[in-house]
Amino acid sequence: MGLFIFAVTIVAIVAVVIISSYNDLVKFRNRYKNAYSQIDVQLQRRYDLIPNLVETAKGYMKHERETLEGVITARNSAINASSRASQNPGDPQAMQQLGNAEAALTGALSRLMVLSEAYPELKADRSMSQVMEELSSTENRIAFARQAFNDAVTLYNTKSESFPSNLIANTFNFTLAELLAEAAPEVKNAPRVSF
Numbered sequence: 001m002g003l004f005i006f007a008v009t010i011v012a013i014v015a016v017v018i019i020s021s022y023n024d025l026v027k028f029r030n031r032y033k034n035a036y037s038q039i040d041v042q043l044q045r046r047y048d049l050i051p052n053l054v055e056t057a058k059g060y061m062k063h064e065r066e067t068l069e070g071v072i073t074a075r076n077s078a079i080n081a082s083s084r085a086s087q088n089p090g091d092p093q094a095m096q097q098l099g100n101a102e103a104a105l106t107g108a109l110s111r112l113m114v115l116s117e118a119y120p121e122l123k124a125d126r127s128m129s130q131v132m133e134e135l136s137s138t139e140n141r142i143a144f145a146r147q148a149f150n151d152a153v154t155l156y157n158t159k160s161e162s163f164p165s166n167l168i169a170n171t172f173n174f175t176l177a178e179l180l181a182e183a184a185p186e187v188k189n190a191p192r193v194s195f
Contacts, residue, residue, distance in 0.1 A: 021168040028159050029090075032152035032177055036089030039145040039180065043082050043102075046138045050075045050109075053131045057112065060122035064115050067108075074108040077101045090153060090177025099181040109135075146180050153177045 054068050061068065081101035085094040116122050157176050160169040168174070 017164055018168060021165040022172060024159055025156070025165060025169055025172075025174045028152070028156035029174065029177075032149060032156050033089050035145070035149035035152040036086065036180075039142065039149050040082060040086045042138055042142045042145050043078070046135065046142065047075055047079050047082075049131055049135050049138060050105075053109075053112075053128070053135065056125060056128045056131060057116060057122060060119045060125070061115065064112075067112055067115055071105075071108045071112050074101070074105040078105045089149075090156075092176075092178040095178035095180050143182075146182065150179045153179050 050071060054071055057064075058068055078098075078101040081094070081098040085091070085098040088094055116128075122128055159165050160174050160176055
């Protein structure tokens with residue numbers, strides 16, 4: 001009788017560990033997906049501001065058509081990458097494509113900002129100032145949302161790789177999630193020109 005109680009206790013403990021590990025993996029996966037949805041909201045806000053920025057700049061920068069078109073092209077690529085990433089947040093390929101598209105967009109916006117320095121009327125334009133302020137605020141929100149997402153992904157990945165959760169993760173096909181990389185510093189920072 002004592003051996004039977006011992007065996008039942010062991011089976012119950014194993015079942016609790018399996019159920020607990022599975023539920024934790026689901027909880028952490030849902031956290032990073034929710035964290036990505038916050039990034040998605042801020043990215044959409046950014047994408048919505050860019051046409052206003054380009055339209056305002058277009059009136060002053062008539063000879064910079066290539067730069068303005070580059071910003072719109074980069075924006076459209078980023079929207080497509082964001083759409084793919086929102087369908088499966090944490091997917092390595094989708095996150096890498098989004099990171100690359102965002103880096104290209106940031107680079108295009110940086111080039112636009114550098115060129116806008118040559119147009120004092122544009123810098124003084126009230127609409128341009130408002131859009132730039134909104135864009136700057138949105139960039140900060142994106143950075144905070146990216147950090148929250150990456151923290152959630154790190155927690156999930158740590159749980160997925162830790163024993164005994166890794167056994168459950170492998171059994172039930174919980175794959176590791178990819179962090180959303182920030183734009184490289186050379187792309188993120190606008191080049192400085194000095195004479």
